Amino acid sequence: MTVITDATFSWSSPVTLNADEIWQSRGSTLFVTTSTSPATNDGLALRENQALRFSAGMVVRYRKEGNDPVHIVRETA
Numbered sequence: 806m807t808v809i810t811d812a813t814f815s816w817s818s819p820v821t822l823n824a825d826e827i828w829q830s831r832g833s834t835l836f837v838t839t840s841t842s843p844a845t846n847d848g849l850a851l852r853e854n855q856a857l858r859f860s861a862g863m864v865v866r867y868r869k870e871g872n873d874p875v876h877i878v879r880e881t882a
Contacts (some may be wrong), residue, residue, distance in 0.1 A: 809877035812869040816843050819864045825882035829856035833871035839863055858882055 811817075812835065828837060828851070836848035837857060843866055849872075851857060859865055869875040 809867070809879065809881040810874075812867055812875050812877065814870070816866045816870060817867050819866055821864050822859055822861050824861050825854050825858065827858050827880045827882050828865070828867075829854065829878045829880070830875060831878060832875040833869050833873035835869055835875050835877060836869060837865055839856045839865055 816838070830851035830853055831851060834853075835851045837851060838848035839859075842867050848866075848868070849857065861866075867877060
């Protein structure tokens with residue numbers, strides 16, 4: 806299990822997945838996208854404890870929304 810704690814209000818650098826993964830939001834709302842050049846309002850919203858499965862080879866970016874801290878828990882599927 807990996808935990809990401811550096812989410813900001815801007816899109817992250819791309820994360821290329823080596824295996825199928827489940828990403829879960831803990832804390833504030835998290836946005837994730839597989840778009841190459843996401844606009845500010847792009848992405849799918851994950852509220853606290855919601856999760857989404859991504860396939861190996863996908864490139865994922867993330868950002869937070871709201872003032873509360875957000876952690877992303879990444880688990881190999």
